[in-house]
Amino acid sequence: MPSEPSPLADQPLKFEAKNLSRSFGHGKKLVEAVKNVSFGIASRDIISIVGQSGCGKTVLAKMLLRLETPSSGTLSFNGKPIGNERDAREHWRSVQAVFQDPFSAFNQFFTIRSQLKSSFKLFKRKPEEEEMEARVDAALMAVNIKPKEVEGKYPFELSGGQMQRMLLARIFILRPQVLIADEPTSMVDACSRANILDYLMKLKQELDMTIVFVTHDIGLACYISDSIFIMHEGEIVEQGPPAQVTGSPSSAVTRQLLDDIPDVHRPWIKRGALD
């Protein structure tokens, strides 16, 4: 399989966020979605950002992608600050994303294959036609889909789980240094969820990718990540390796999140208690 390393792959990764804040509106209606968040991400780590809906985790993820401009604070990638739009364009060569709804990420009017092939446009030097075809095939095989299965197919002809795998195939082609995955499993049913998580781990193991995994389910976070950040009302309230965060949570928010997951092996809800 011909491989081209990610544009900046030989350098160790240094992705840092310093005092990132983002607020919307002003005056009485001011909403501080993210407040003073700072952290650094090391190479080959899967970190999870966990929190309830509305805690600011998606805004934070978008800021890391520079799709959302921070109100204050700085973001730097390998020592270079990401300020204006030109920096952002350069940033997207190394940082890519997978979102919740795979159908919104693909154009309904083009075949999946042609769209996968168009990812090569992001490369500084486009490979030869034959090589592109071979790499699309290889990426499809990486997510366990036979290239023949999707030959000539349009996005609406595939199921949600298959489309989510197409998004990951795109990541296998692009090989960014960092992948931001915002709730990639929430539209997929429980049976293919484990699958998606396995491909994320494969990206880390085989392509040395660093992954930021955003979810509301601390169980999933626990399963795949090396460290977990718990977010609540725009702030990071707890962080640490999964065993520590779930084993001896120091924050009430974490305990609540753990408590609220329905699990077959422990009691969850009591009848007749509406609060």
Next chain:
Amino acid sequence: MSSPIFEVDNLRAHYLTRFGQKIQAVDGVSFSLKAGEILGIAGESGCGKTTLVSACMGLYIPPLHLSSGDVRIEGKSIIGMNVEQNRRDILGRKISMIPQGALNSLNPTRKVKDLATDMILSHDETADKRQVHARLRERFRKLGMPADDVLNSYPVQLPAGMKQRVVIGISTLLDPRVVIADEPTSALDVSTQKAVIRLLFELMDQGIIGSMLFITHELPLLRHVSNNIAVMYAGEIVEMGTIEQVIFDPRMPYTQALMGSMLSADSGHRDQKPVSIEGAPPNLAHPIQGCRFAERCPVARPDCKENQQVIRIVKDRQVRCQYAE
């Protein structure tokens, strides 16, 4: 023992496409619900769960058609009437549903109270608007929602969890005997999900609704919500029994695979690696001979693909597998 309030008897429903293809999405489903009972329906996407909802409500709008079978609520069949009559007399009063995309099912340009009033007026044209408003306030308060705030808001002003609770409140206003909840919490985070489930329990405990069909692919959720579970695959029920039987001691290979794909956050079981079920469910446009799961079944034997599988009783539960024991 009380008699069942909701009976589904060998129900079969199919889609007829523009090209004349017939897709048998629900094939021979039978179950019954007693008062106060919650039956969970589990299965992966595309197994016919959502089609079963329309079929159970007697709502046959083309391309969906009834093939055969019967649905009875309190002994009366709801099959065979036209859509208008069904909407007026059955839906909302006898049977109601909580839709999957509940967050998008509220009209954004109207206040919650107007939406709810519409719902009551469409069933009872003579109702007085002021009385209706008073009734709404009382019901929403009873369900633990800040009634005045919520009723006077536009849907966009409410958070996702509250919107879902509003949808539940509206769909149960006329005290339906049976409620079908189709993935009511799939778009919510875990904490809001818990609040919504509490609300559903409250509706049952206060006797506002009689019994419930709860549809989801989240087995851990079903374990806590329902009394019995039916597992669906390719339009058929493949295993049906109590929680203890289906979740903790499954006999059908498909149910066993579903259990294996589950992720546990509990410390004692965290090391178990979830395994996805490879492959996809069969195409229902073509008649299938033999077991529908045989293609993906890890323990399939050669004759599985030839023999028509029928429901057998194995260890007190129904299983559609000739080799389950």
